[in-house]
Amino acid sequence: MEFYNREKELRDLLNMINQDPNLITFIYGPINSGKTVLMYHLVNEILPKQEEKYATFYINLRGYSITKQEEFLKVLFEVCDEDSFKKKFDGILKGLEKYHKAIPVIRRIWREFFYGEKSFDAFKHVEDFLQELNDKGLKPIIIFDELQVIKDIKINELLIYRVFNLFIRLTKELKLCHVFAITSDSTFIEKIYNEAMLQDRAKYYLVDDFDREIVENLLRDKGFSDEEINLVWNYFGGKPIYLVEAIQSKNMGKNIKEEVERMLKLREVQIRDRIEVLKFVEKHVRIEGKEIVVDRNRLLNLLSRFKHEEIIPYEGISPELLYLIENNILFLDPVNNIVKPQSKLNLLAIRNLLKEFNV
Ligand SMILES: Nc1ncnc2c1ncn2[C@@H]1O[C@H](COP(=O)(O)OP(=O)(O)OP(=O)(O)O)[C@@H](O)[C@H]1O
Ligand SMILES: [Mg+2]
Incomplete structure (x- = not known):
């Protein structure tokens, strides 16, 4: 599916970029809400059409298993010899590429970090490099995706x-x-939000699933009937990745009711498994450096609050809440102080399981 909508988000992001840098912006939201796709769209389609000249560095940590500082630096930097560095720098100035996956550094300088007598301050290099781009009239933007990898x-x-x-x-x-x-x-995000060092130095921008109006417009465009739109909304809500699935199913001539029910059953099986495993295996979560056991009854009790509510207030972390968050069943929004299922499908699966367990 081609990129859809996100007009408000793109406007907001562009507004932020058009002001002088002041705060770090944390972009957060439930899984698969479209955060990455949104930022790539901004970088590839929107920024190149602006009058200002930008130099964007999109550093995506997804897929890297980083356990040491050196490994992080290897993702952050692209090591070049002097000639290719010059070419690279020129290319950035001319805006030849829409974004760069790393910050270039000359091999000789880079080697100092690993082998050298002289010390190479990697972070100072980033600063100097960005200063040079500013001096040449460019507005640099750095985007880190999946920053939690280094937490x-x-x-x-x-x-x-x-x-x-x-x-x-x-x-x-x-x-x-x-x-x-x-x-x-x-x-x-919860840790960051409560981090003293970041107080008044960061802002938080939520990229959530689509709302009803957007889903309706999208599905109507794709030839869904009113009844099918209702089904998709009732089961999937506005989770973009599920909407893509629904559209593909429709294109293949599948029955939408059967498809949404199949997806729900699948999610039920997965969540049931995460609950039932607690009967046989002691599961721990880590809170403030301590390993704490997750209790099945307390967990069901917590889930039972979603019987009649879609959103509950966040009242502090508990082992059971943490376990459900870590298993991508619940989503915690510390900025708005709420907890909700990661998606509509999760909410329905939770409700069906509560009935099954007589809770
Ligand atoms: N605006 C959009 N238009 C079309 N498809 C979208 C849009 N947003 C998301 N999608 C679809 O949803 C999928 C998931 O989006 P994306 O990977 O950006 O989510 P995410 O929030 O970054 O997920 P994660 O939590 O795993 O980082 C995309 O691969 C795409 O198929
Ligand atoms: Mg992502």
């Missing part, structure tokens, strides 16, 4: 703190570039 890496202190320090320097202090950090990990 547990310790050097002396946690690496993430050094990265936050860099972000604060680049935005609030030096006003060198805009920084966006994307994550679906709601426990990570």
